[in-house]
Amino acid sequence: xxxxxxxxxxxxxxxxxxxxxxxxxxxxxxxxxxxxxxxxxxxxxxxxxxxxxxxxxxxxxxxxxxxxxxxxxxxxxxxxxxxxxxxxxxxxxxxxxxxxxxxxxxxxxxxxxxxxxxxxxxxxxxxxxxxxxxxxxxxxxxxxxxxxxxxxxxxxxxxxxxxxxxxxxxxxxxxxxxxxxxxxxxxxxxxxxxxxxxxxxxxxxxxxxxxxxxxxxxxxxxxxxxxxxxxxxxxxxxxxxxxxxxxxxxxxxxxxxxxxxxxxxxxxxxxxxxxxxxxxx
Amino acid sequence: xxxxxxxxxxxxxxxxxxxxxxxxxxxxxxxxxxxxxxxxxxxxxxxxxxxxxxxxxxxxxxxxxxxxxxxxxxxxxxxxxxxxxxxxxxxxxxxxxxxxxxxxxxxxxxxxxxxxxxxxxxxxxxxxxxxxxxxxxxxxxxxxxxxxxxxxxxxxxxxxxxxxxxxxxxxxxxxxxxxxxxxxxxxxxxxxxxxxxxxxxxxxxxxxxxxxxxxxxxxxxxxxxxxxxxxxxxxxxxxxxxxxxxxxxxxxxxxxxxxxxxxxxxxxxxxxxxxx
Numbered sequence: 001x002x003x004x005x006x007x008x009x010x011x012x013x014x015x016x017x018x019x020x021x022x023x024x025x026x027x028x029x030x031x032x033x034x035x036x037x038x039x040x041x042x043x044x045x046x047x048x049x050x051x052x053x054x055x056x057x058x059x060x061x062x063x064x065x066x067x068x069x070x071x072x073x074x075x076x077x078x079x080x081x082x083x084x085x086x087x088x089x090x091x092x093x094x095x096x097x098x099x100x101x102x103x104x105x106x107x108x109x110x111x112x113x114x115x116x117x118x119x120x121x122x123x124x125x126x127x128x129x130x131x132x133x134x135x136x137x138x139x140x141x142x143x144x145x146x147x148x149x150x151x152x153x154x155x156x157x158x159x160x161x162x163x164x165x166x167x168x169x170x171x172x173x174x175x176x177x178x179x180x181x182x183x184x185x186x187x188x189x190x191x192x193x194x195x196x197x198x199x200x201x202x203x204x205x206x207x208x209x210x211x212x213x214x215x216x217x218x219x220x221x222x223x224x225x226x227x228x229x230x231x232x233x234x235x236x237x238x239x240x241x242x243x244x245x246x247x248x249x250x251x252x253x254x255x256x257x258x259x260x261x262x263x264x265x266x267x268x269x270x271x272x273x274x275x276x277x278x279x280x281x
Numbered sequence: 282x283x284x285x286x287x288x289x290x291x292x293x294x295x296x297x298x299x300x301x302x303x304x305x306x307x308x309x310x311x312x313x314x315x316x317x318x319x320x321x322x323x324x325x326x327x328x329x330x331x332x333x334x335x336x337x338x339x340x341x342x343x344x345x346x347x348x349x350x351x352x353x354x355x356x357x358x359x360x361x362x363x364x365x366x367x368x369x370x371x372x373x374x375x376x377x378x379x380x381x382x383x384x385x386x387x388x389x390x391x392x393x394x395x396x397x398x399x400x401x402x403x404x405x406x407x408x409x410x411x412x413x414x415x416x417x418x419x420x421x422x423x424x425x426x427x428x429x430x431x432x433x434x435x436x437x438x439x440x441x442x443x444x445x446x447x448x449x450x451x452x453x454x455x456x457x458x459x460x461x462x463x464x465x466x467x468x469x470x471x472x473x474x475x476x477x478x479x480x481x482x483x484x485x486x487x488x489x490x491x492x493x494x495x496x497x498x499x500x501x502x503x504x505x506x507x508x509x510x511x512x513x514x515x516x517x518x519x520x521x522x523x524x525x526x527x528x529x530x531x532x533x534x535x536x537x538x539x540x541x542x543x544x545x546x547x548x549x550x551x552x553x554x555x556x557x
Contacts, residue, residue, distance in 0.1 A: 164401035168463070171361055171395035172414035172470065173387040182417065187404050 032258070039255025042248035047256070052218055052234075055243045062253055065229040068135065068221045072214055072230055073204055075139035080146030080203075081196055087147065088154025088192075093180050104155075111148040118144050119209035127213055135221060135228035138214025142203045149202060153195025157188045194268040201264035205257060207232035231257045310337040312474060312504040313358060313393075318372035320353055322365065327353045329528045330372070335474075335521075340496065340505045342519030342536065344512055346551070350528040351508045352398075355476050358506065359393040360386060376474070391418055394472030394503075398479040400459035402451035402466070407434075407443050410451050410462055414470040429469060436502075437465035438495050457488025464495065475499070477507040481514065493518050512552065516540050524548045 046061045053060030087107070091100055122141035127133055161184050169179040185192070215227040216237065231253050238250035313335040320328035328350045335341045343351040356362040358374055360381060374381045381389055391414070402410050411430045415421050421429055430447070434440040439461040446453070451462055460480060467475060477496070481489040496505060496518055509515050515522050516536060523533040524547070532539060532548045543549045 162401070164397060164399060165403060167361060167364070167395075167397065168401045168403065168466075169413070169417075170364065171359060171390055171397075172417065172466065173389075173391040174413075174417045175387060178417050182413070183403055 035251065035255045035258055038248070038251035039253075042252040043255055044252075047249070047252050051220070052229075052249070055241065055246060058245055060249070062229070062231065062234055062249065062256075064217065064220050065231045065234040065253065066256070068214070068217070068228040069204065069230040069232075071221050071224075072135050072139045072142065072210075072228060073200060075136065075224065076142035076146055076203060077196075077200055079139065080143035080199070081150055083143075084147040084150025084199070085154050085192065085196070087151035088195075089158065089180060089185070091151065091155040092158035093176070093184060104152075107148040107151050110144070111152070114208075115145060115206050116208040116211075119211055119213055122209065122213045130225065132225065133213060133215035133227040134225045135214050136224040138210045138228065138230065139224075141209035141213045142206060145203050145206060145209065146199050149199035150196055153199065154188075154192050157191025157195065158184055160191065161187045190271050194272045197264050197268040197271070201261045201268070204261055204264070205232055207236055211236075309339075311335070312337040312377065313506070314375040314378075315354070315358070316373050316375070318354070318357060318370070318374065320350075320357055320362065320371075321369040323367045327528050328357070331530045333523055333530060333533055335504060335506055337504050338500055338502075339520040340500060340507060340518055342515035342522045343506065343508045343525060344510075344515050344522060344551075345525035345531075347510070349525040351523075351525040352478050353528075354525070355395075355478055355506060355508050358474070358476055359390050359395055361390070361395065387418070391470045392472055393474040393476060394467035394470065395476045396460070396463050396467055396478065396480045399483050400456055400463050402454075402459050402462050405451065406448045407451050407454070407462060408447040411465050411469050413466060418470060420470060433465040433469040434462075436468050436499070437461045438491065438498075439465055455488070457484050457491060460484060460488070460492060461495065464492070468499075472503055474504045474506070477505060479508050479510060482510060489514070512540075524551060526551070 046059060047063075048061060048066065049063050050059070050061035051064050052062060087103065091104055091107075094100075118141050121144065122137050126137035126140055130137070165183050165187055166179055169183045170176075174182065210230055210233050214230055214233070216233045217227045217229045221228045235250050235253045235257065238246040238253065241247070311334045315331055315333045318328055318331040319326060331350075331354055333341075333354075343354065345351050353362065357370060358381070362368055362370070376384065376389070376393065381393075384392075403413060405413070408427075408430045411433050412426050415426060415429055431440060431444075434443060439458060442458060443454070443462075451459060454462060460483075464475075464480075481492055484492070493514065496507070499505065507515075507519065519536045521533065522536045522539040524531045524539065524543075524545075526547055532543060532545045534544075538544075539548060540552060543552060549555075
């Protein structure tokens with residue numbers, strides 16, 4: 001009797017975990033399916049090559065938003081990746097003082113700050129003094145989000161480099177920073193690179209920090225100090241508009257964005273799958 | 282008692298490079314001299330008042346049970362223990378009569394090389410591994426580098442096995458080959474002293490025999506200090522042997538004296554295997 005009861009509980013719990021697993025993965029596939037269906041229907045070559053048209057006119061594309069997103073991501077990467085990388089190196093290699101836990105905790109906090117708050121920060125620090133929305137302001141907002149991701153990933157992967165390699169370099173007369181630059185970072189480079197790619201993929205879809213920093217634009221990007229269109233922002237404005245044609249464009253933009261993010265994720269896995277270049281232990 | 286290997290016989294009975302009785306002071310030069318060395322990990326004292334002289338162009342073995350401080354002592358000689366946080370050292374280590382703490386750390390570690398317990402080649406090619414010390418110290422020109430790599434690999438008796446795959450990853454080598462690569466890497470910068478921290482503990486007997494043979498051949502080129510768990514190994518390769526126990530140096534003498542006629546009871550107990 002008790003055995004029977006225990007078996008029943010076992011099957012019920014097993015069933016529940018299976019259902020929840022199915023819900024988890026099917027969510028991704030439902031999203032992908034929707035995007036592929038509606039986005040695929042609306043996606044054509046002109047989406048990549050043409051500028052948006054006023055509502056009511058059929059056709060047009062989001063070439064300016066693709067270019068704008070790439071521009072802003074590139075600037076955000078140029079700012080955020082070096083800072084995050086060096087902070088991660090510090091956390092992993094030079095944390096002799098009591099300062100490091102503070103840095104690490106701050107990075108975690110920063111990682112958890114809602115992205116809209118990051119947008120407000122950039123608005124206050126960049127948009128207001130410059131008296132204009134700009135690609136630069138958007139990039140700074142995104143870089144603020146990128147820094148903690150890259151620094152924690154860098155720290156994590158550098159820590160996995162065995163101590164024995166550091167000692168080998170030190171024992172040959174290498175200074176601390178030379179050991180880090182010529183042995184530790186190369187040995188952990190694949191993981192670090194993965195972290196950078198994942199960080200870029202993560203911020204590529206952020207919309208809130210761009211709302212009142214980069215704003216948007218109907219034309220080609222015209223410089224870092226000008227308002228600039230981005231894919232996430234265009235999805236937002238087109239999806240909430242009352243025009244069917246804009247809705248189709250929003251689906252297409254969604255598909256392009258998610259394809260780019262997925263590609264980046266797969267790329268990151270491929271880099272890592274080639275292995276951490278050092279055997280563990 | 283482990284079966285006595287064939288190699289240990291000739292090693293013990295060989296024509297000794299150093300006479301069995303201590304040589305007159307004039308002919309034996311002291312390369313490294315530790316005086317009243319204490320070492321602490323935080324509040325734990327790992328070394329208690331160690332005084333020990335290591336002679337030029339001789340091999341000194343340090344034996345003792347796990348955790349007795351022999352590795353800690355070795356790692357104090359090239360100051361690599363300093364990388365451990367909350368560690369503290371008292372007393373002095375003299376290299377050619379100069380306190381190692383006054384020597385520039387890069388210079389010290391170039392002169393006092395080290396080989397670790399587990400082979401730890403860099404994730405680089407074989408030749409890059411050997412060239413590493415030369416490159417970071419800016420010791421030779423690019424043209425000379427190849428020759429120095431070959432020369433170092435020859436000194437480590439590895440050249441014939443790797444000469445056709447110098448650009449392949451060091452991880453493609455076997456454990457014994459990797460350890461000889463690490464020795465070649467240490468030899469490339471021409472160290473005056475070579476510290477070996479249980480260099481054969483991860484290796485099979487054949488690889489071990491090769492390394493011992495190699496150490497023997499290196500004696501005229503540098504002074505060696507080897508930490509080992511393996512008493513036969515100490516008996517085979519070392520001219521002098523020190524026995525460590527609980528962070529103290531119990532006894533230090535000619536290897537033959539230590540193994541055949543130790544003066545301390547603890548040493549005898551350990552040597553004969555009566556030790557816990």
